[in-house]
Amino acid sequence: xxxxxxxxxxxxxxxxxxxxxxxxxxxxxxxxxxxxxxxxxxxxxxxxxxxxxxxxxxxxxxxxxxxxxxxxxxxxxxxxxxxxxxxxxxxxxxxxxxxxxxxxxxxxxxxxxxxxxxxxxxxxxxxxxxxxxxxxxxxxxxxxxxxxxxxxxxxxxxxxxxxxxxxxxxxxxxxxxxxxx
Amino acid sequence: xxxxxxxxxxxxxxxxxxxxxxxxxxxxxxxxxxxxxxxxxxxxxxxxxxxxxxxxxxxxxxxxxxxxxxxxxxxxxxxxxxxxxxxxxxxxxxxxxxxxxxxxxxxxxxxxxxxxxxxxxxxxxxxxxxxxxxxxxxxxxxxxxxxxxxxxxxxxxxxxxxxxxxxxxxxxxxxxxxxxxxxxxxxxxxxxxxxxxxxxxxxxxxxxxxxxxxxxxxxxxxxxxxxxxxxxxxxxxxxxxxxxxxxxxxxxxxxxxxxxxxxxxxxxxxxxxxxxxxxxxxxxxxxxxxxxxxxxxxxxxxxxxxxxxxxxxxxxxxxxxxxxxxxxxxxxxxxxxxxxxxxxxxxxxxxxxxxxxxxxxxxxxxxxxxxxxxxxxxxxxxxxxxxxxxxxxxxxxx
Numbered sequence: 228x229x230x231x232x233x234x235x236x237x238x239x240x241x242x243x244x245x246x247x248x249x250x251x252x253x254x255x256x257x258x259x260x261x262x263x264x265x266x267x268x269x270x271x272x273x274x275x276x277x278x279x280x281x282x283x284x285x286x287x288x289x290x291x292x293x294x295x296x297x298x299x300x301x302x303x304x305x306x307x308x309x310x311x312x313x314x315x316x317x318x319x320x321x322x323x324x325x326x327x328x329x330x331x332x333x334x335x336x337x338x339x340x341x342x343x344x345x346x347x348x349x350x351x352x353x354x355x356x357x358x359x360x361x362x363x364x365x366x367x368x369x370x371x372x373x374x375x376x377x378x379x380x381x382x383x384x385x386x387x388x389x390x391x392x393x394x395x396x397x398x399x400x401x402x403x404x405x406x407x408x
Numbered sequence: 409x410x411x412x413x414x415x416x417x418x419x420x421x422x423x424x425x426x427x428x429x430x431x432x433x434x435x436x437x438x439x440x441x442x443x444x445x446x447x448x449x450x451x452x453x454x455x456x457x458x459x460x461x462x463x464x465x466x467x468x469x470x471x472x473x474x475x476x477x478x479x480x481x482x483x484x485x486x487x488x489x490x491x492x493x494x495x496x497x498x499x500x501x502x503x504x505x506x507x508x509x510x511x512x513x514x515x516x517x518x519x520x521x522x523x524x525x526x527x528x529x530x531x532x533x534x535x536x537x538x539x540x541x542x543x544x545x546x547x548x549x550x551x552x553x554x555x556x557x558x559x560x561x562x563x564x565x566x567x568x569x570x571x572x573x574x575x576x577x578x579x580x581x582x583x584x585x586x587x588x589x590x591x592x593x594x595x596x597x598x599x600x601x602x603x604x605x606x607x608x609x610x611x612x613x614x615x616x617x618x619x620x621x622x623x624x625x626x627x628x629x630x631x632x633x634x635x636x637x638x639x640x641x642x643x644x645x646x647x648x649x650x651x652x653x654x655x656x657x658x659x660x661x662x663x664x665x666x667x668x669x670x671x672x673x674x675x676x677x678x679x680x681x682x683x684x685x686x687x688x689x690x691x692x693x694x695x696x697x698x699x700x701x702x703x704x705x706x707x708x709x710x711x712x713x714x715x716x717x718x719x720x721x722x723x724x725x726x727x728x729x730x731x732x733x734x735x736x737x738x739x740x741x742x743x744x745x746x747x748x749x750x751x752x753x754x755x756x757x758x759x760x761x762x763x764x765x766x767x768x769x770x771x772x773x774x775x776x777x778x779x780x781x782x783x784x785x786x787x788x789x790x791x792x793x794x795x796x797x798x799x800x801x802x803x804x805x806x
Binding site for chain 1: 424469759764777
């Protein structure tokens with residue numbers, strides 16, 4: 228199925244809850260609010276003909292000061308951050324993209340770590356680099372930056388050349404359950 | 409011991425063992441903390457980020473074409489693939505396609521990268537479990553492939569070979585013949601290593617059943633590449649969503665059933681053969697023609713034009729100083745790297761610098777299974793499994 232056909236079916240199902248739809252070079256994406264994330268991802272996974280049973284990637288984007296050079300008006304976002312989920316159906320060989328709009332001051336997105344194990348680390352990374360919290364995540368610690376790091380490195384207002392040194396590594400990194408690690 | 413005598417319970421407590429960050433078995437800088445009951449792992453956790461150098465942040469500060477050398481440093485074991493993949497992602501963004509000859513050269517350089525990636529992975533994994541000889545065999549041929557890279561573009565490891573819109577240089581005269589000779593030798597060497605390893609009692613005892621990634625775990629964790637195919641899922645982006653004309657080449661996607669360390673090694677061996685096959689076909693069907701697109705907004709003009717015409721000089725200056733400007737938009741581009749799906753998610757605001765570059769590193773997903781697959785195993789199994797997942801810290805930590 229083409230990504231546009233998937234998008235049309237998602238629109239038919241979730242309609243008003245979709246904030247915006249997007250198509251570029253044959254790739255499609257929808258933007259939704261955090262509350263719809265789990266229903267939409269689960270629906271995409273279980274809906275016959277779509278079956279995006281793989282979560283390939285989770286990443287954040289900071290749109291602070293985003294102003295498209297061509298004046299296409301894509302800068303009228305009311306939210307600063309987006310968390311981007313790339314899903315894939317191995318059986319049907321198609322991809323789709325779901326974006327969650329995250330507005331300040333409430334930077335919270337529901338975690339999907341119980342649906343896909345990969346989300347555990349990927350969400351930790353988004354938390355680490357963008358400061359977006361994932362509700363329900365069992366082990367939301369920094370993953371790429373160290374524990375003493377202050378701020379979130381991939382935010383647009385974090386200076387590119389600022390360095391923070393670690394004084395001493397953490398003694399214990401074990402979790403109560405191995406599933407959380 | 410007479411009937412009825414009871415051995416008193418020996419009081420014991422759990423021991424915490426740190427492996428890494430600098431440990432010979434981690435091949436890169438990563439830390440693993442194990443909680444042991446005797447020699448059995450009862451709990452574990454991974455700490456990554458020791459090689460975090462802000463790749464994604466850096467990309468936001470430079471022009472698209474300046475990311476190419478950075479991309480190469482993500483997976484330094486099979487380096488050319490990631491820069492090829494980055495250029496491919498930018499081309500998708502721009503809506504252009506590299507000429508057929510450049511695509512075939514990308515296929516060849518990427519497959520050479522895959523071969524040495526697997527060679528190093530197998531070699532070092534075997535060293536970890538006590539078999540040193542294979543390592544020298546494999547490294548010997550890796551050097552020969554580096555020689556070929558050197559002859560192609562002047563650098564051995566970080567070659568900075570592709571460009572957005574094609575590749576930087578055409579192959580020199582006689583290069584393809586040398587390539588085919590090295591590939592033949594490589595294949596022979598792989599056969600010798602296989603003969604030493606595949607039916608080796610010690611190797612089999614050490615690796616069969618060690619570090620099993622089941623199908624369910626693989627799906628849940630987005631495991632791709634040889635680790636996934638060893639679990640029995642024949643997913644390969646070169647087949648599923650072909651790029652660079654991979655659909656023209658006849659090759660198999662090797663799979664195994666068990667998903668353990670042994671299967672991953674076997675799958676890698678077979679993939680090296682398949683890569684040799686692809687390279688031979690690509691050389692045999694090498695199309696003639698240019699290696700860069702004919703588009704003055706993307707490709708640098710020829711030196712002759714730069715030095716002798718005003719238009720050429722302006723064009724060169726504009727591209728170097730002001731960069732390549734894709735339209736406003738966002739794309740996700742996935743290719744099959746040595747360890748699995750290498751994805752670039754790029755958001756463009758229409759300027760010469762990407763607004764956001766997100767790389768989906770295959771190692772990150774593959775390694776996140778690690779605490780689960782070594783649960784209940786021995787420390788020695790964990791070391792064997794660690795090597796077979798092929799963690800490239802440069803890609804893991806970005």
